[in-house]
Amino acid sequence: MTTEELISNSNRYIMNTYSRLPVVLVRGEGVHVWDSDGKEYLDFLAGIAVCGLGHANPSVSGAICKQAETLMHVSNIYHIEPQIRLAALLVENSFADKAFFCNSGAEANEAAIKLARKYAHENMDEERYRIVTMKDSFHGRTLATVAATGQEKFQKGFDPLPTGFGYVPFDDLASLERAVAEDTCAVMVEVIQGEGGIKVPADGYLEGVRKICDDRRILLILDEVQTGMGRTGDLFAYEASGAKPDIMTLAKALGNGFPVGAMLATDKVAASFTPGSHATTFGGNPLAMAAGISVMDELLHGGVLDNSRKMGVYFREKLDELKANHAFIKEVRGRGLMLGMELSIGGADIVNGCMNKGLLMNCTCDNVLRFVPPLIITKEDIDRAVDILDEVMRNL
Numbered sequence: 001m002t003t004e005e006l007i008s009n010s011n012r013y014i015m016n017t018y019s020r021l022p023v024v025l026v027r028g029e030g031v032h033v034w035d036s037d038g039k040e041y042l043d044f045l046a047g048i049a050v051c052g053l054g055h056a057n058p059s060v061s062g063a064i065c066k067q068a069e070t071l072m073h074v075s076n077i078y079h080i081e082p083q084i085r086l087a088a089l090l091v092e093n094s095f096a097d098k099a100f101f102c103n104s105g106a107e108a109n110e111a112a113i114k115l116a117r118k119y120a121h122e123n124m125d126e127e128r129y130r131i132v133t134m135k136d137s138f139h140g141r142t143l144a145t146v147a148a149t150g151q152e153k154f155q156k157g158f159d160p161l162p163t164g165f166g167y168v169p170f171d172d173l174a175s176l177e178r179a180v181a182e183d184t185c186a187v188m189v190e191v192i193q194g195e196g197g198i199k200v201p202a203d204g205y206l207e208g209v210r211k212i213c214d215d216r217r218i219l220l221i222l223d224e225v226q227t228g229m230g231r232t233g234d235l236f237a238y239e240a241s242g243a244k245p246d247i248m249t250l251a252k253a254l255g256n257g258f259p260v261g262a263m264l265a266t267d268k269v270a271a272s273f274t275p276g277s278h279a280t281t282f283g284g285n286p287l288a289m290a291a292g293i294s295v296m297d298e299l300l301h302g303g304v305l306d307n308s309r310k311m312g313v314y315f316r317e318k319l320d321e322l323k324a325n326h327a328f329i330k331e332v333r334g335r336g337l338m339l340g341m342e343l344s345i346g347g348a349d350i351v352n353g354c355m356n357k358g359l360l361m362n363c364t365c366d367n368v369l370r371f372v373p374p375l376i377i378t379k380e381d382i383d384r385a386v387d388i389l390d391e392v393m394r395n396l
């Protein structure tokens with residue numbers, strides 16, 4: 001089929017939930033992808049912070065192929081060997097004591113919401129179920145996670161939504177303090193807001209949130225679906241602070257493109273999940289776990305975190321240089337290789353212009369360019385991307 005036919009069939013057969021760019025990507029290797037016409041792109045979106053180790057990573061793809069030939073799926077009514085190994089890797093390298101596996105970020109957050117409520121019912125004196133989340137947050141597209149998401153545009157048309165959520169401005173401890181009430185059981189927050197425009201809170205914010213949760217004896221849930229797995233230069237973004245959560249969710253880069261989600265918790269909180277509390281058919285299946293194990297192995301032993309930190313600093317310097325040359329760039333922000341560039345103009349033309357010249361990234365909130373490239377990028381990749389950006393911006 002020609003590209004034109006593919007796109008016409010895509011529009012004919014697939015529900016219209018995305019305004020898709022007019023390309024069909026068919027192959028990837030490292031930081032590059034190719035479309036159905038053979039055109040090459042530098043991929044600074046990486047499937048939206050998913051392919052952290054690059055496309056067709058030999059270790060991850062090799063592990064998936066090997067596992068597919070050995071055992072793909074059984075059921076969580078049995079013990080699953082690769083699941084035990086990935087749980088141990090995540091637990092031994094984080095605050096957590098226990099893991100629950102699922103298939104996506106939204107599912108991980110659903111599990112976190114259910115666990116927090118169950119823990120509250122069993123352990124808190126008053127009737128507590130409300131979870132305070134942040135304005136401009138993003139936690140997923142299921143009904144409960146859409147309700148947790150502090151953005152009306154994702155909620156419109158889907159009411160009645162599950163109740164029990166309240167929203168306060170991000171990076172505002174005083175508002176959070178006021179919002180925690182007799183019925184609150186938890187605070188749920190991203191370490192750096194992703195879909196909300198790569199918003200980094202002030203130093204000490206997470207510690208402040210932790211302190212409010214401790215003082216009021218409620219739980220802290222961190223949504224690290226986007227910030228986790230080395231994206232910000234640490235394995236998990238909370239490590240850069242002095243605060244640890246009670247519950248944390250992961251997904252996006254955990255399987256480097258194979259769908260895997262996880263919800264991690266301390267023993268104290270995890271104890272509220274008992275046989276029958278929560279379940280999933282596919283979550284934690286051997287194939288998904290093989291992907292996750294090889295991702296963790298690469299992140300822990302492959303020098304990837306170090307590269308993420310170093311390239312993050314270099315890329316940011318280069319984006320700051322661009323800012324000096326283009327008046328419509330308002331701010332460059334982010335951490336590690338999770339970087340955003342806020343513009344005083346819409347970002348769509350720049351995204352399209354870059355795509356035409358062979359650079360992929362996207363735009364959130366209409367005017368924030370988002371760069372979440374594979375963590376294995378080199379200075380040369382960054383130089384090339386910045387050259388393309390500069391050229392597109394000069395020709396606007």
Ligand SMILES: *Cc1c(COP(=O)(O)O)cnc(C)c1O
Nearest residue numbers: 104105106138139140194225226
């Ligand atoms: C992407 C994302 C989600 C939702 O993950 P899905 O896998 O699309 O369900 C939740 N939280 C954050 C912070 C995300 O970036």
